[in-house]
Amino acid sequence: xxxxxxxxxxxxxxxxxxxxxxxxxxxxxxxxxxxxxxxxxxxxxxxxxxxxxxxxxxxxxxxxxxxxxxxxxxxxxxxxxxxxxxxxxxxxxxxxxxxxxxxxxxxxxxxxxxxxxxxxxxxxxxxxxxxxxxxxxxxxxxxxxxxxxxxxxxxxxxxxxxxxxxxxxxxxxxxxxxxxxxxxxxxxxxxxx
Ligand code: ACO
Numbered sequence: 001x002x003x004x005x006x007x008x009x010x011x012x013x014x015x016x017x018x019x020x021x022x023x024x025x026x027x028x029x030x031x032x033x034x035x036x037x038x039x040x041x042x043x044x045x046x047x048x049x050x051x052x053x054x055x056x057x058x059x060x061x062x063x064x065x066x067x068x069x070x071x072x073x074x075x076x077x078x079x080x081x082x083x084x085x086x087x088x089x090x091x092x093x094x095x096x097x098x099x100x101x102x103x104x105x106x107x108x109x110x111x112x113x114x115x116x117x118x119x120x121x122x123x124x125x126x127x128x129x130x131x132x133x134x135x136x137x138x139x140x141x142x143x144x145x146x147x148x149x150x151x152x153x154x155x156x157x158x159x160x161x162x163x164x165x166x167x168x169x170x171x172x173x174x175x176x177x178x179x180x181x182x183x184x185x186x187x188x189x190x191x192x193x
Contacts, residue, residue, distance in 0.1 A: 001042075001045060001046060001049065001088055001089045001090075001123055002086065002088050003038070003041065003042060003045070003086065003089070005038050005041075005086065006086045006087060007042075007077050007086060007087030007088065007089060008077070008086070008087045009028060009029040009030050010024070010028040010029075010030065010035050010038050010039055010042070011024060011028075011075060011077050011087075012024070012026040012027075012028070012029070013025075013026060014076065014077060015074055015075065015076050015077075015134075015135060015138050016074070016075050016077075017072055017073070017074050017142060018039070018043075018066065018072070018073045018074075018075065019066075019070070019071070019072055019073075020066060020067050020068070020069065020070065020071075022036060022039050022040065022043070022063060022066060022067065023035070023036075023039070024039075039063070040063040042075070042089060043061065043062060043063040043066060043073065044059075044062050044063055046061070046075070046089060046091070046092050046121065047059035047060070047061035047062045047065075047119070049121060049123070050092070050119055050120075050121035053121055053124065054121075054156055060118065060119050061073070061092070061094050061118075061119045069096060070096060070097070071094055071095065071096035071118065072094070072095050072096065072139075072143070073092060073093075073094045074092060074093045074094075074095075074135055074138060074139050074142075075089060075091075075092045076089070076090045076091050076092065076122075076131060076134065076135045077089055077090060078090050088123075089123075090122060090123055090126050090131050091120075091121050091122035091123055091126070091131060091132065091135060092119070092120075092121055092135070093117070093119070093120045093135050093136060093139050094117075094118045094119040094120070095115055095116065095117055095118060095139060095143065096115070096116055096118055097113050097114070097115055097116070098113065098114070098116045098151070099111065099112075099113050100112055100113070100114065100116075100151060100177065100179060101177075102114070102151070102173075102175065102179070102181055102185065103173060103174065103175050103176065104173065104186055105173060110186070112151075112189075114149060114150060114151040114181075114185075115143055115145050115149070115150055115151075116150065116151045116152070116153055116179065117150055117151070117152045117153060117155075117159075118153050119153075120132070120135075120136075120159060122135075127158075132162055133162075133166050136162075136166070146184075146188075147163070147167040147169060147182075148167075148169060148182050148183070148184030148185055148187070149184075149185060149189055149190075150181075151179040151180070151181050151185075152179060152180045152181075153178060153179055154178045154179075154180075155180050160180075163182075169182040169183075170182070170183075171183040173185060
């Protein structure tokens with residue numbers, strides 16, 4: 001995804017992590033107000049692209065939603081010389097903690113607050129090149145979470161295939177909400193969630 005401004009001046013790292021402040025850890029090379037304007041444009045655009053790819057009626061990721069939630073947004077840019085110009089955004093991953101009632105194997109409701117995968121998108125032209133894995137692995141390291149301890153909000157078929165391939169997540173524990181959890185969800189969890 002290309003923009004009319006220089007991605008490399010707002011996102012200095014290959015993967016930038018944003019929270020509700022919408023500011024990456026490394027200070028952008030443009031003024032704060034300009035950086036804010038550009039970052040809002042990027043988030044709104046990639047959120048729309050993800051919704052379109054998943055055929056959702058409306059984006060679930062936008063700058064205004066980011067500002068009012070405690071979510072973490074990881075944005076991956078292209079660092080290869082061929083896009084050395086203004087840079088391109090390859091994709092993003094959005095996560096956040098949510099209080100959920102999760103059914104265990106015996107069907108009992110267990111209250112938990114797992115890290116949830118809320119939105120995940122790699123640009124159509126770049127899917128199946130390993131970028132999703134790069135982004136996901138970075139998030140796991142940063143959030144210090146094991147893949148089997150995540151809850152996934154309405155995963156697509158592509159994402160389920162991704163989790164099978166890269167993390168051997170296959171068997172699910174049936175739930176009554178939209179979240180999918182896998183075998184191992186209740187094993188060795190960090191307290192309290
Ligand atoms: N069809 C089936 N499986 C796919 C596809 C596809 N078109 N694309 C990726 N995968 C899965 C496969 O397991 C694939 O392995 P394979 O090529 O050996 O079959 C594996 O992902 C490839 O891994 P990466 O290259 O690291 O993944 P990628 O960069 O493509 O990112 C992602 C995966 C984010 C799911 C991407 O395909 C995408 O954006 N899809 C469209 C949007 C989407 O479905 N997002 C998830 C929504 S659910 C949620 O966010 C909670």
